[in-house]
Amino acid sequence: MSTALRDGIEIVEDAAPEFEAVGAIQRGLHDFNQAMGGPYDREPVTLLVQDAEGKSLGGLLGLTFWGWLFIDWLWLAPEMRGKGVGAELLLRAEAVARERGCTNAYTDTFSFQAPGFWQRNGYVEFGRLDGMPAGHARVWFRKVL
Template sequence: MSEEALPGIRIVEDAQPEFEAVGAIQRGLHNYNQEMGGDYDREPVTLLVQDEEGHTLGGLLGLTFWGWLFIDWLWLAPEQRGKRLGEALLNRAEAIARGRGCRNVYTDTFSFQAPGFWQRNGYVEFGRLDDMPAGHARIWFRKPL
């Protein structure tokens, strides 16, 4: 297909799109998804690990919607690892999700991150994309709540 997709319509590459252009795409897809799947009832889950001075040393960022918790990010500074803080974050996020009526949770990680952490916490692999990045894999995990 050429640059001119239809009469009066063109496809444009934009490395730095304006907020309104990005918003139009997001709103359009969100509206369609809600028409098809019902109200998102989206709520963030944000848990921070902080020291006494309030510096963030890690945390968990997620989202609940459609009866699911999606864990997008879970990270701890290297000096905070191995102290069971990741498990504490996960348990707290799952409790929040249950309180919101969620029945399941899912996440994705890379083979070089910590797939064993998810498995030790009751998560089961349900998808894998090998060689992403080269020599590694992207792995999806889920768990019933």
């Protein structure tokens, strides 16, 4: 389905866009953001929890940029929960961020995941979107490093 605008320009719905089209959008926004906010200096933060055989039991995926640590994903297998491993992952990620000059961290989670975990580790709620998903909320947390 497409919508004609003017001068031969149209909006096209594409359920499986080509890599180049996606890349053009990402590059365009990254270029604009860096022109306005300065260089990203984006670097990944990847911490894995593995057993003796190298099987992944969880981990933390994030990024550092503009002096902030963004924690995108933090997950642990059920048998790893409640043992302090999540808190250790956060401490390690925060240490990496400090080494890179970051002074703050942020993340988002859902009310059914573990908002208390973030609070116990010094994170403060700064935003909430109730009804996302229905009966729950999406919650944003931050912490001064």
